[in-house]
Amino acid sequence: MKYIQSSKNPIVKQWKKLLTKKERDLTRTYIIEGFHLVEEALKQDGVVQELIVVEGVEVPRTFEAEFITTVSAEVGSLLADTETTQGIFAICRQQEREEDIVESSTFLLLDGLQDPGNIGTIIRTADAAGIDMVVLGKGTVDPYNQKVLRSAQGSHFHLPIVRMDLEELIPELQERGIPVYGTALENGVEYTGVEPAESYALIMGNEGNGMSPHTLEMTDQNLYIPIYGQSESLNVAIAAGILMYHFNQNTPKRV
Amino acid sequence: MKYIQSSKNPIVKQWKKLLTKKERDLTRTYIIEGFHLVEEALKQDGVVQELIVVEGVEVPRTFEAEFITTVSAEVGSLLADTETTQGIFAICRQQEREEDIVESSTFLLLDGLQDPGNIGTIIRTADAAGIDMVVLGKGTVDPYNQKVLRSAQGSHFHLPIVRMDLEELIPELQERGIPVYGTALENGVEYTGVEPAESYALIMGNEGNGMSPHTLEMTDQNLYIPIYGQSESLNVAIAAGILMYHFNQNTPKRV
Numbered sequence A, B: 001m002k003y004i005q006s007s008k009n010p011i012v013k014q015w016k017k018l019l020t021k022k023e024r025d026l027t028r029t030y031i032i033e034g035f036h037l038v039e040e041a042l043k044q045d046g047v048v049q050e051l052i053v054v055e056g057v058e059v060p061r062t063f064e065a066e067f068i069t070t071v072s073a074e075v076g077s078l079l080a081d082t083e084t085t086q087g088i089f090a091i092c093r094q095q096e097r098e099e100d101i102v103e104s105s106t107f108l109l110l111d112g113l114q115d116p117g118n119i120g121t122i123i124r125t126a127d128a129a130g131i132d133m134v135v136l137g138k139g140t141v142d143p144y145n146q147k148v149l150r151s152a153q154g155s156h157f158h159l160p161i162v163r164m165d166l167e168e169l170i171p172e173l174q175e176r177g178i179p180v181y182g183t184a185l186e187n188g189v190e191y192t193g194v195e196p197a198e199s200y201a202l203i204m205g206n207e208g209n210g211m212s213p214h215t216l217e218m219t220d221q222n223l224y225i226p227i228y229g230q231s232e233s234l235n236v237a238i239a240a241g242i243l244m245y246h247f248n249q250n251t252p253k254r255v
Helices: A010-017 A021-027 A035-042 A073-079 A116-129 A146-152 A166-175 A213-218 A236-248 B010-017 B021-027 B035-042 B073-079 B116-129 B146-152 B166-175 B213-218 B236-248
Strands: A002-004 A029-033 A048-054 A068-071 A088-093 A106-111 A133-136 A161-163 A180-183 A188-190 A200-205 A221-224 B002-004 B029-033 B048-054 B068-071 B088-093 B106-111 B133-136 B161-163 B180-183 B188-190 B200-205 B221-224
Touching: A010 A073, A021 A029, A029 A035, A029 A146, A035 A048, A035 A088, A048 A073, A068 A073, A106 A116, A106 A166, A106 A236, A116 A133, A116 A146, A116 A236, A166 A180, A166 A200, A166 A213, A180 A213, A200 A236, A236 B236, B010 B073, B021 B029, B029 B035, B029 B146, B035 B048, B035 B088, B048 B073, B068 B073, B106 B116, B106 B166, B106 B236, B116 B133, B116 B146, B116 B236, B166 B180, B166 B200, B166 B213, B180 B213, B200 B236
Parallel strands: A002 A068, A048 A068, A106 A133, A106 A200, A133 A161, A180 A200, A180 A221, A188 A221, B002 B068, B048 B068, B106 B133, B106 B200, B133 B161, B180 B200, B180 B221, B188 B221
Antiparallel strands: A029 A088, A048 A088, B029 B088, B048 B088
Protein backbone atom coordinates (compact mmCIF):
# COMPACT_ATOMS: atom_id res chain seq x y z
CA MET A 1 0.00 0.00 0.00
CA LYS A 2 1.44 3.33 -1.07
CA TYR A 3 1.40 6.50 1.01
CA ILE A 4 1.65 10.01 -0.42
CA GLN A 5 2.29 12.92 1.93
CA SER A 6 3.12 15.86 -0.29
CA SER A 7 0.74 17.64 -2.60
CA LYS A 8 3.77 18.31 -4.80
CA ASN A 9 4.16 14.64 -5.59
CA PRO A 10 3.93 14.18 -9.39
CA ILE A 11 1.29 11.45 -8.97
CA VAL A 12 -0.94 13.94 -7.17
CA LYS A 13 -0.43 16.43 -9.96
CA GLN A 14 -1.44 13.77 -12.45
CA TRP A 15 -4.63 12.95 -10.50
CA LYS A 16 -5.46 16.64 -10.21
CA LYS A 17 -5.24 16.96 -13.99
CA LEU A 18 -8.21 14.60 -14.25
CA LEU A 19 -10.40 17.51 -13.19
CA THR A 20 -9.93 18.72 -16.79
CA LYS A 21 -11.73 17.21 -19.77
CA LYS A 22 -8.55 17.25 -21.85
CA GLU A 23 -6.69 14.95 -19.50
CA ARG A 24 -9.70 12.68 -19.03
CA ASP A 25 -10.02 12.27 -22.81
CA LEU A 26 -6.28 11.62 -23.15
CA THR A 27 -6.01 8.98 -20.45
CA ARG A 28 -9.55 7.55 -20.87
CA THR A 29 -9.89 7.77 -17.08
CA TYR A 30 -11.71 10.02 -14.61
CA ILE A 31 -11.85 10.67 -10.91
CA ILE A 32 -14.81 10.16 -8.59
CA GLU A 33 -15.30 11.23 -4.99
CA GLY A 34 -17.29 10.05 -1.98
CA PHE A 35 -18.35 6.73 -0.49
CA HIS A 36 -21.51 6.24 -2.50
CA LEU A 37 -19.95 6.79 -5.93
CA VAL A 38 -16.89 4.70 -5.08
CA GLU A 39 -19.10 1.89 -3.81
CA GLU A 40 -21.16 1.87 -7.02
CA ALA A 41 -17.99 1.95 -9.15
CA LEU A 42 -16.44 -0.98 -7.25
CA LYS A 43 -19.50 -3.10 -8.03
CA GLN A 44 -18.61 -2.99 -11.72
CA ASP A 45 -15.78 -5.16 -13.03
CA GLY A 46 -12.76 -3.31 -14.32
CA VAL A 47 -13.93 0.22 -13.62
CA VAL A 48 -11.82 1.19 -10.61
CA GLN A 49 -8.14 1.51 -11.45
CA GLU A 50 -7.03 2.90 -8.11
CA LEU A 51 -8.58 3.74 -4.76
CA ILE A 52 -7.33 6.86 -2.94
CA VAL A 53 -8.07 7.23 0.76
CA VAL A 54 -7.19 10.11 3.09
CA GLU A 55 -5.36 8.83 6.19
CA GLY A 56 -7.71 8.25 9.09
CA VAL A 57 -10.74 7.68 6.88
CA GLU A 58 -12.26 4.29 7.59
CA VAL A 59 -12.88 2.21 4.49
CA PRO A 60 -15.61 -0.46 4.56
CA ARG A 61 -14.19 -3.99 4.34
CA THR A 62 -16.19 -4.60 1.18
CA PHE A 63 -14.14 -1.95 -0.64
CA GLU A 64 -11.52 -4.06 -2.39
CA ALA A 65 -9.33 -2.62 -5.09
CA GLU A 66 -6.16 -3.76 -6.83
CA PHE A 67 -4.36 -0.56 -5.91
CA ILE A 68 -5.00 1.49 -2.80
CA THR A 69 -3.07 4.64 -2.00
CA THR A 70 -3.29 6.46 1.31
CA VAL A 71 -2.78 10.21 1.15
CA SER A 72 -2.40 13.09 3.61
CA ALA A 73 -5.34 15.41 4.36
CA GLU A 74 -3.52 18.06 2.34
CA VAL A 75 -3.51 15.89 -0.78
CA GLY A 76 -7.17 14.99 -0.13
CA SER A 77 -8.28 18.61 -0.01
CA LEU A 78 -6.40 19.24 -3.26
CA LEU A 79 -8.33 16.51 -5.07
CA ALA A 80 -11.69 17.41 -3.52
CA ASP A 81 -14.21 19.10 -5.74
CA THR A 82 -16.64 19.86 -2.93
CA GLU A 83 -16.06 21.69 0.33
CA THR A 84 -17.19 18.79 2.45
CA THR A 85 -15.04 15.95 1.17
CA GLN A 86 -15.43 12.42 2.53
CA GLY A 87 -11.76 11.72 1.92
CA ILE A 88 -12.26 8.88 -0.52
CA PHE A 89 -11.62 8.95 -4.27
CA ALA A 90 -11.17 6.52 -7.13
CA ILE A 91 -9.51 6.74 -10.50
CA CYS A 92 -11.85 5.00 -12.94
CA ARG A 93 -11.55 3.72 -16.49
CA GLN A 94 -13.93 5.16 -19.08
CA GLN A 95 -15.87 2.22 -20.46
CA GLU A 96 -17.64 3.33 -23.59
CA ARG A 97 -18.52 0.25 -25.55
CA GLU A 98 -20.23 1.16 -28.77
CA GLU A 99 -21.10 -2.52 -29.20
CA ASP A 100 -23.66 -2.03 -26.42
CA ILE A 101 -25.74 -0.20 -29.03
CA VAL A 102 -26.74 -3.38 -30.82
CA GLU A 103 -27.92 -4.95 -27.58
CA SER A 104 -30.02 -1.97 -26.56
CA SER A 105 -33.64 -1.25 -27.43
CA THR A 106 -34.39 2.03 -25.63
CA PHE A 107 -32.12 5.02 -26.05
CA LEU A 108 -31.91 8.52 -24.67
CA LEU A 109 -29.93 10.85 -26.96
CA LEU A 110 -28.62 14.17 -25.62
CA ASP A 111 -28.16 16.79 -28.32
CA GLY A 112 -25.95 19.67 -27.17
CA LEU A 113 -26.91 19.80 -23.49
CA GLN A 114 -24.76 22.19 -21.52
CA ASP A 115 -25.70 22.11 -17.85
CA PRO A 116 -23.77 19.44 -15.91
CA GLY A 117 -26.46 19.24 -13.22
CA ASN A 118 -29.13 18.61 -15.86
CA ILE A 119 -27.07 15.90 -17.56
CA GLY A 120 -26.34 14.13 -14.29
CA THR A 121 -30.00 14.26 -13.26
CA ILE A 122 -31.03 12.96 -16.70
CA ILE A 123 -28.60 10.01 -16.44
CA ARG A 124 -29.99 9.21 -12.98
CA THR A 125 -33.56 9.41 -14.31
CA ALA A 126 -32.75 7.30 -17.38
CA ASP A 127 -31.39 4.64 -15.02
CA ALA A 128 -34.55 4.79 -12.89
CA ALA A 129 -36.81 4.66 -15.94
CA GLY A 130 -35.04 1.57 -17.24
CA ILE A 131 -33.55 3.12 -20.38
CA ASP A 132 -30.96 0.80 -21.97
CA MET A 133 -28.42 3.41 -23.05
CA VAL A 134 -27.65 7.12 -22.90
CA VAL A 135 -25.81 8.65 -25.85
CA LEU A 136 -24.21 12.08 -25.62
CA GLY A 137 -23.91 13.86 -28.95
CA LYS A 138 -21.34 16.47 -29.97
CA GLY A 139 -21.47 19.67 -27.96
CA THR A 140 -22.93 17.94 -24.92
CA VAL A 141 -20.97 18.30 -21.69
CA ASP A 142 -18.52 15.50 -20.82
CA PRO A 143 -20.27 12.78 -18.77
CA TYR A 144 -17.13 12.42 -16.63
CA ASN A 145 -17.30 16.04 -15.46
CA GLN A 146 -17.34 16.09 -11.62
CA LYS A 147 -20.71 17.79 -11.40
CA VAL A 148 -22.34 15.38 -13.85
CA LEU A 149 -20.97 12.45 -11.84
CA ARG A 150 -22.25 13.92 -8.59
CA SER A 151 -25.75 14.66 -9.90
CA ALA A 152 -26.05 11.20 -11.44
CA GLN A 153 -25.41 9.60 -8.02
CA GLY A 154 -23.79 6.45 -9.37
CA SER A 155 -26.03 5.79 -12.37
CA HIS A 156 -22.95 6.00 -14.59
CA PHE A 157 -22.20 2.51 -13.32
CA HIS A 158 -25.68 1.16 -14.02
CA LEU A 159 -26.20 1.71 -17.73
CA PRO A 160 -23.97 2.24 -20.77
CA ILE A 161 -23.14 5.86 -21.50
CA VAL A 162 -21.40 6.61 -24.79
CA ARG A 163 -20.36 9.68 -26.74
CA MET A 164 -21.18 9.51 -30.44
CA ASP A 165 -22.12 11.61 -33.41
CA LEU A 166 -25.93 11.57 -33.30
CA GLU A 167 -26.14 12.19 -37.03
CA GLU A 168 -24.40 8.85 -37.55
CA LEU A 169 -26.33 6.99 -34.88
CA ILE A 170 -29.88 8.06 -35.85
CA PRO A 171 -29.91 6.43 -39.34
CA GLU A 172 -28.34 3.30 -37.83
CA LEU A 173 -31.18 3.03 -35.32
CA GLN A 174 -33.80 3.72 -37.97
CA GLU A 175 -32.38 0.95 -40.14
CA ARG A 176 -32.97 -1.40 -37.25
CA GLY A 177 -36.61 -0.27 -37.20
CA ILE A 178 -36.25 1.76 -34.01
CA PRO A 179 -38.43 4.90 -34.14
CA VAL A 180 -36.54 8.09 -33.29
CA TYR A 181 -38.56 10.76 -31.46
CA GLY A 182 -37.38 14.33 -31.31
CA THR A 183 -38.62 16.90 -28.83
CA ALA A 184 -39.84 20.07 -30.51
CA LEU A 185 -42.99 22.11 -30.95
CA GLU A 186 -42.52 22.26 -34.73
CA ASN A 187 -44.31 19.38 -36.40
CA GLY A 188 -44.76 17.97 -32.94
CA VAL A 189 -47.56 15.86 -31.49
CA GLU A 190 -48.57 15.84 -27.85
CA TYR A 191 -46.52 13.14 -26.12
CA THR A 192 -49.55 11.43 -24.58
CA GLY A 193 -50.77 10.62 -28.09
CA VAL A 194 -47.79 8.36 -28.72
CA GLU A 195 -47.55 4.85 -27.32
CA PRO A 196 -44.11 3.68 -28.37
CA ALA A 197 -43.25 0.09 -28.96
CA GLU A 198 -40.66 -1.76 -26.92
CA SER A 199 -37.85 -0.01 -28.71
CA TYR A 200 -37.41 3.70 -29.30
CA ALA A 201 -34.91 6.53 -29.18
CA LEU A 202 -35.81 9.84 -27.58
CA ILE A 203 -33.76 12.99 -28.25
CA MET A 204 -33.53 15.87 -25.78
CA GLY A 205 -32.12 19.18 -27.02
CA ASN A 206 -30.03 22.05 -25.67
CA GLU A 207 -31.42 24.00 -22.69
CA GLY A 208 -31.89 27.23 -24.61
CA ASN A 209 -31.95 26.33 -28.28
CA GLY A 210 -33.45 22.85 -28.36
CA MET A 211 -32.29 20.22 -30.82
CA SER A 212 -29.85 21.02 -33.60
CA PRO A 213 -31.48 21.63 -37.00
CA HIS A 214 -29.59 18.64 -38.43
CA THR A 215 -30.83 16.06 -35.94
CA LEU A 216 -34.30 17.63 -36.01
CA GLU A 217 -34.53 16.85 -39.72
CA MET A 218 -33.76 13.20 -39.12
CA THR A 219 -36.44 12.27 -36.58
CA ASP A 220 -39.44 10.07 -37.33
CA GLN A 221 -41.75 12.15 -35.17
CA ASN A 222 -41.45 15.07 -32.76
CA LEU A 223 -43.14 15.24 -29.39
CA TYR A 224 -44.03 18.11 -27.13
CA ILE A 225 -45.26 18.41 -23.58
CA PRO A 226 -48.17 20.85 -23.26
CA ILE A 227 -47.83 23.88 -21.02
CA TYR A 228 -51.06 24.37 -19.05
CA GLY A 229 -49.94 27.46 -17.14
CA GLN A 230 -47.87 30.52 -17.95
CA SER A 231 -44.30 29.26 -17.79
CA GLU A 232 -42.50 29.40 -21.10
CA SER A 233 -40.99 25.96 -20.95
CA LEU A 234 -39.98 23.05 -18.78
CA ASN A 235 -36.48 22.37 -17.51
CA VAL A 236 -34.95 19.78 -19.89
CA ALA A 237 -34.33 17.22 -17.13
CA ILE A 238 -37.97 17.49 -16.02
CA ALA A 239 -39.14 17.09 -19.62
CA ALA A 240 -36.89 14.06 -20.07
CA GLY A 241 -38.30 12.52 -16.89
CA ILE A 242 -41.93 13.01 -17.95
CA LEU A 243 -41.29 11.52 -21.40
CA MET A 244 -39.20 8.54 -20.28
CA TYR A 245 -41.76 7.60 -17.64
CA HIS A 246 -44.61 8.00 -20.10
CA PHE A 247 -42.83 5.72 -22.57
CA ASN A 248 -41.87 3.15 -19.96
CA GLN A 249 -44.95 3.06 -17.80
CA ASN A 250 -45.97 -0.34 -19.12
CA THR A 251 -42.45 -1.77 -18.95
CA PRO A 252 -42.09 -4.71 -16.58
CA LYS A 253 -39.91 -3.86 -13.61
CA ARG A 254 -36.38 -5.23 -13.79
CA VAL A 255 -35.66 -5.23 -10.08
CA MET B 1 -35.34 59.68 -10.62
CA LYS B 2 -32.79 58.96 -7.93
CA TYR B 3 -29.13 58.20 -8.53
CA ILE B 4 -26.90 56.34 -6.09
CA GLN B 5 -23.16 56.36 -6.64
CA SER B 6 -21.66 54.99 -3.47
CA SER B 7 -21.93 51.43 -2.26
CA LYS B 8 -21.75 52.87 1.24
CA ASN B 9 -25.10 54.58 0.83
CA PRO B 10 -27.45 53.31 3.57
CA ILE B 11 -30.14 52.49 0.97
CA VAL B 12 -27.71 50.15 -0.76
CA LYS B 13 -26.93 48.50 2.56
CA GLN B 14 -30.65 48.01 3.11
CA TRP B 15 -31.10 46.41 -0.34
CA LYS B 16 -28.11 44.17 0.26
CA LYS B 17 -29.70 42.92 3.47
CA LEU B 18 -32.52 41.44 1.36
CA LEU B 19 -30.10 38.70 0.38
CA THR B 20 -30.81 37.31 3.88
CA LYS B 21 -34.02 35.48 4.79
CA LYS B 22 -34.26 37.39 8.08
CA GLU B 23 -34.52 40.77 6.40
CA ARG B 24 -36.89 39.47 3.72
CA ASP B 25 -39.23 38.12 6.40
CA LEU B 26 -39.02 41.37 8.37
CA THR B 27 -39.78 43.70 5.47
CA ARG B 28 -42.04 41.28 3.52
CA THR B 29 -40.00 42.18 0.42
CA TYR B 30 -37.32 40.50 -1.71
CA ILE B 31 -34.94 41.35 -4.48
CA ILE B 32 -34.89 39.93 -8.01
CA GLU B 33 -32.29 40.26 -10.74
CA GLY B 34 -32.21 40.17 -14.53
CA PHE B 35 -34.46 41.31 -17.38
CA HIS B 36 -36.65 38.23 -17.56
CA LEU B 37 -37.56 38.10 -13.87
CA VAL B 38 -38.12 41.87 -13.68
CA GLU B 39 -40.33 41.74 -16.77
CA GLU B 40 -42.48 38.96 -15.29
CA ALA B 41 -42.72 40.82 -11.96
CA LEU B 42 -43.81 44.05 -13.66
CA LYS B 43 -46.70 42.23 -15.33
CA GLN B 44 -48.28 41.66 -11.91
CA ASP B 45 -50.04 44.50 -10.16
CA GLY B 46 -48.44 45.73 -6.99
CA VAL B 47 -45.45 43.41 -6.95
CA VAL B 48 -42.61 45.74 -7.90
CA GLN B 49 -41.88 48.35 -5.24
CA GLU B 50 -38.76 49.77 -6.84
CA LEU B 51 -36.74 49.26 -10.00
CA ILE B 52 -32.94 49.49 -9.75
CA VAL B 53 -30.93 49.98 -12.93
CA VAL B 54 -27.16 50.21 -13.35
CA GLU B 55 -26.20 53.35 -15.31
CA GLY B 56 -25.77 52.66 -18.99
CA VAL B 57 -28.10 49.66 -18.98
CA GLU B 58 -30.90 50.18 -21.47
CA VAL B 59 -34.33 49.54 -20.03
CA PRO B 60 -37.17 48.52 -22.40
CA ARG B 61 -39.86 51.20 -22.68
CA THR B 62 -42.45 48.77 -21.41
CA PHE B 63 -40.69 48.66 -18.04
CA GLU B 64 -42.69 51.16 -16.03
CA ALA B 65 -42.36 51.39 -12.27
CA GLU B 66 -43.41 53.90 -9.66
CA PHE B 67 -39.86 54.28 -8.39
CA ILE B 68 -36.76 53.88 -10.49
CA THR B 69 -33.28 54.33 -9.06
CA THR B 70 -30.14 54.45 -11.18
CA VAL B 71 -27.01 53.14 -9.53
CA SER B 72 -23.29 52.98 -10.31
CA ALA B 73 -21.70 49.79 -11.63
CA GLU B 74 -20.08 49.40 -8.21
CA VAL B 75 -23.47 49.31 -6.48
CA GLY B 76 -24.76 46.92 -9.15
CA SER B 77 -21.99 44.43 -8.60
CA LEU B 78 -22.64 44.58 -4.86
CA LEU B 79 -26.30 43.61 -5.34
CA ALA B 80 -25.58 40.97 -7.98
CA ASP B 81 -25.90 37.36 -6.94
CA THR B 82 -24.43 35.98 -10.15
CA GLU B 83 -21.13 36.74 -11.82
CA THR B 84 -22.70 37.83 -15.06
CA THR B 85 -25.19 40.44 -13.88
CA GLN B 86 -27.51 42.18 -16.35
CA GLY B 87 -27.52 45.32 -14.20
CA ILE B 88 -31.24 45.37 -13.51
CA PHE B 89 -32.93 44.57 -10.20
CA ALA B 90 -36.27 45.07 -8.52
CA ILE B 91 -37.40 45.19 -4.94
CA CYS B 92 -40.66 43.23 -4.79
CA ARG B 93 -43.44 42.84 -2.27
CA GLN B 94 -44.14 39.35 -0.94
CA GLN B 95 -47.74 38.60 -1.84
CA GLU B 96 -48.86 35.58 0.09
CA ARG B 97 -52.62 35.58 0.16
CA GLU B 98 -53.92 32.67 2.14
CA GLU B 99 -57.40 33.46 0.78
CA ASP B 100 -56.19 32.04 -2.56
CA ILE B 101 -56.50 28.63 -0.93
CA VAL B 102 -60.29 28.62 -1.11
CA GLU B 103 -60.21 29.46 -4.80
CA SER B 104 -57.73 26.73 -5.67
CA SER B 105 -58.44 23.11 -6.59
CA THR B 106 -54.99 21.63 -7.28
CA PHE B 107 -52.19 22.01 -4.77
CA LEU B 108 -48.55 21.08 -4.56
CA LEU B 109 -47.32 20.89 -0.97
CA LEU B 110 -43.58 20.94 -0.22
CA ASP B 111 -42.67 19.22 3.02
CA GLY B 112 -39.18 20.14 4.23
CA LEU B 113 -37.42 20.54 0.87
CA GLN B 114 -33.91 21.93 1.22
CA ASP B 115 -32.34 22.44 -2.17
CA PRO B 116 -33.11 25.88 -3.64
CA GLY B 117 -32.56 24.67 -7.21
CA ASN B 118 -35.06 21.85 -6.69
CA ILE B 119 -37.66 24.18 -5.22
CA GLY B 120 -37.29 26.70 -8.03
CA THR B 121 -37.55 23.97 -10.67
CA ILE B 122 -40.60 22.54 -8.92
CA ILE B 123 -42.33 25.94 -8.87
CA ARG B 124 -41.57 26.34 -12.60
CA THR B 125 -42.93 22.85 -13.31
CA ALA B 126 -46.05 23.42 -11.18
CA ASP B 127 -46.71 26.54 -13.26
CA ALA B 128 -46.26 24.59 -16.51
CA ALA B 129 -48.47 21.74 -15.29
CA GLY B 130 -51.25 24.17 -14.41
CA ILE B 131 -51.22 23.62 -10.64
CA ASP B 132 -53.33 26.26 -8.84
CA MET B 133 -51.13 26.82 -5.81
CA VAL B 134 -47.79 25.84 -4.28
CA VAL B 135 -47.58 25.66 -0.48
CA LEU B 136 -44.24 25.52 1.32
CA GLY B 137 -44.39 23.84 4.71
CA LYS B 138 -42.14 24.44 7.70
CA GLY B 139 -38.52 23.57 7.14
CA THR B 140 -38.74 24.18 3.40
CA VAL B 141 -36.32 26.74 1.97
CA ASP B 142 -37.60 30.31 1.59
CA PRO B 143 -39.22 30.78 -1.85
CA TYR B 144 -37.68 34.28 -2.05
CA ASN B 145 -34.14 32.91 -1.84
CA GLN B 146 -32.14 34.15 -4.89
CA LYS B 147 -31.43 30.68 -6.19
CA VAL B 148 -35.07 29.60 -5.91
CA LEU B 149 -36.14 32.71 -7.80
CA ARG B 150 -33.56 32.11 -10.52
CA SER B 151 -34.47 28.44 -11.03
CA ALA B 152 -38.20 29.23 -11.13
CA GLN B 153 -37.62 31.62 -14.06
CA GLY B 154 -40.51 33.93 -13.23
CA SER B 155 -43.12 31.35 -12.23
CA HIS B 156 -43.34 33.05 -8.81
CA PHE B 157 -45.41 35.67 -10.63
CA HIS B 158 -47.72 33.16 -12.31
CA LEU B 159 -49.27 31.22 -9.46
CA PRO B 160 -49.84 31.80 -5.74
CA ILE B 161 -47.03 30.59 -3.50
CA VAL B 162 -47.67 30.58 0.23
CA ARG B 163 -45.87 29.40 3.35
CA MET B 164 -48.09 27.54 5.80
CA ASP B 165 -48.09 24.82 8.39
CA LEU B 166 -48.99 21.73 6.34
CA GLU B 167 -50.42 20.00 9.40
CA GLU B 168 -53.04 22.76 9.57
CA LEU B 169 -53.67 22.91 5.84
CA ILE B 170 -54.14 19.18 5.15
CA PRO B 171 -57.26 18.69 7.35
CA GLU B 172 -58.69 21.90 5.89
CA LEU B 173 -58.34 20.55 2.36
CA GLN B 174 -59.74 17.16 3.35
CA GLU B 175 -62.80 18.84 4.85
CA ARG B 176 -63.40 20.40 1.45
CA GLY B 177 -63.32 16.90 -0.07
CA ILE B 178 -59.93 17.36 -1.70
CA PRO B 179 -57.93 14.11 -1.64
CA VAL B 180 -54.41 14.52 -0.26
CA TYR B 181 -51.75 12.28 -1.84
CA GLY B 182 -48.44 11.70 -0.13
CA THR B 183 -45.35 10.37 -1.86
CA ALA B 184 -43.90 7.36 -0.09
CA LEU B 185 -43.19 3.70 -0.65
CA GLU B 186 -44.85 2.74 2.64
CA ASN B 187 -48.53 1.98 2.07
CA GLY B 188 -48.04 3.41 -1.38
CA VAL B 189 -49.70 2.53 -4.67
CA GLU B 190 -48.11 2.96 -8.08
CA TYR B 191 -48.97 6.45 -9.32
CA THR B 192 -50.34 5.24 -12.66
CA GLY B 193 -53.08 3.40 -10.77
CA VAL B 194 -54.56 6.68 -9.52
CA GLU B 195 -56.68 8.91 -11.72
CA PRO B 196 -57.34 11.92 -9.53
CA ALA B 197 -60.41 14.06 -9.86
CA GLU B 198 -60.27 17.72 -10.76
CA SER B 199 -59.08 18.64 -7.31
CA TYR B 200 -56.20 17.15 -5.36
CA ALA B 201 -53.21 17.97 -3.20
CA LEU B 202 -49.87 16.28 -3.81
CA ILE B 203 -47.12 16.33 -1.17
CA MET B 204 -43.42 16.07 -2.03
CA GLY B 205 -40.99 15.33 0.81
CA ASN B 206 -37.43 16.23 1.77
CA GLU B 207 -34.63 15.21 -0.64
CA GLY B 208 -33.05 12.73 1.73
CA ASN B 209 -35.67 11.82 4.29
CA GLY B 210 -38.94 12.12 2.43
CA MET B 211 -42.09 13.42 4.07
CA SER B 212 -42.25 14.15 7.78
CA PRO B 213 -43.88 11.36 9.85
CA HIS B 214 -46.63 13.77 10.93
CA THR B 215 -47.78 14.76 7.45
CA LEU B 216 -47.36 11.17 6.25
CA GLU B 217 -49.95 10.07 8.83
CA MET B 218 -52.48 12.54 7.51
CA THR B 219 -52.60 11.60 3.81
CA ASP B 220 -55.54 9.87 2.12
CA GLN B 221 -53.27 7.76 -0.06
CA ASN B 222 -49.55 7.51 -0.82
CA LEU B 223 -48.09 7.19 -4.29
CA TYR B 224 -44.78 5.93 -5.55
CA ILE B 225 -43.01 6.00 -8.88
CA PRO B 226 -41.55 2.60 -9.79
CA ILE B 227 -37.81 2.27 -10.36
CA TYR B 228 -37.18 0.07 -13.40
CA GLY B 229 -33.38 0.27 -13.29
CA GLN B 230 -30.77 0.30 -10.55
CA SER B 231 -30.88 3.88 -9.29
CA GLU B 232 -32.02 4.16 -5.70
CA SER B 233 -34.43 7.01 -6.22
CA LEU B 234 -35.48 9.90 -8.42
CA ASN B 235 -34.55 13.53 -7.85
CA VAL B 236 -37.52 15.14 -6.07
CA ALA B 237 -38.10 17.74 -8.81
CA ILE B 238 -38.18 14.99 -11.45
CA ALA B 239 -40.62 12.97 -9.34
CA ALA B 240 -42.82 16.05 -8.86
CA GLY B 241 -42.81 16.66 -12.63
CA ILE B 242 -43.81 13.08 -13.47
CA LEU B 243 -46.65 13.12 -10.91
CA MET B 244 -48.04 16.56 -11.76
CA TYR B 245 -48.09 15.75 -15.48
CA HIS B 246 -49.69 12.38 -14.86
CA PHE B 247 -52.39 14.04 -12.76
CA ASN B 248 -52.97 16.87 -15.21
CA GLN B 249 -52.68 15.09 -18.52
CA ASN B 250 -56.41 15.31 -19.13
CA THR B 251 -56.68 18.91 -17.96
CA PRO B 252 -57.81 21.33 -20.67
CA LYS B 253 -55.07 23.74 -21.63
CA ARG B 254 -55.46 27.21 -20.17
CA VAL B 255 -53.39 29.08 -22.70
